[in-house]
Amino acid sequence: MEDDAGSFETMVDAVRAFHQKHDFKNTGGEDLTYRIALMTEELGEISACVTKGQSRQRLAEECADLFILLIGTAIAADFDLRQAFWEKMRRLNGRTSRMINGRIRVSEFK
Numbered sequence: 328m329e330d331d332a333g334s335f336e337t338m339v340d341a342v343r344a345f346h347q348k349h350d351f352k353n354t355g356g357e358d359l360t361y362r363i364a365l366m367t368e369e370l371g372e373i374s375a376c377v378t379k380g381q382s383r384q385r386l387a388e389e390c391a392d393l394f395i396l397l398i399g400t401a402i403a404a405d406f407d408l409r410q411a412f413w414e415k416m417r418r419l420n421g422r423t424s425r426m427i428n429g430r431i432r433v434s435e436f437k
């Protein structure tokens with residue numbers, strides 16, 4: 328593992344370096360519509376891990392794929408994902424939960 332691998336900024340820097348290595352900015356790699364397609368593809372791979380009973384290691388890899396794409400989307404769209412994360416966590420922590428069809432749901436329940 329990288330030195331300081333636990334730092335979110337280190338992770339963002341690694342994804343930014345990956346984008347620069349392949350010149351994503353000038354080759355369509357930061358096009359948001361394309362990125363949505365890629366994230367959907369990875370979400371499908373995560374789903375297949377569950378529905379096909381694949382290993383926890385495979386599930387972790389597919390979740391990492393999606394997380395890397397999310398970080399890259401924040402880079403492409405120029406927003407601070409760390410700040411957005413903490414703002415949203417604060418809001419989520421203020422919400423209530425309900426049981427719906429045997430599963431918990433935390434929402435605003437408008």
Ligand SMILES: [Mg+2]
Nearest residue numbers: 369372389392
């Ligand atoms: Mg994948």
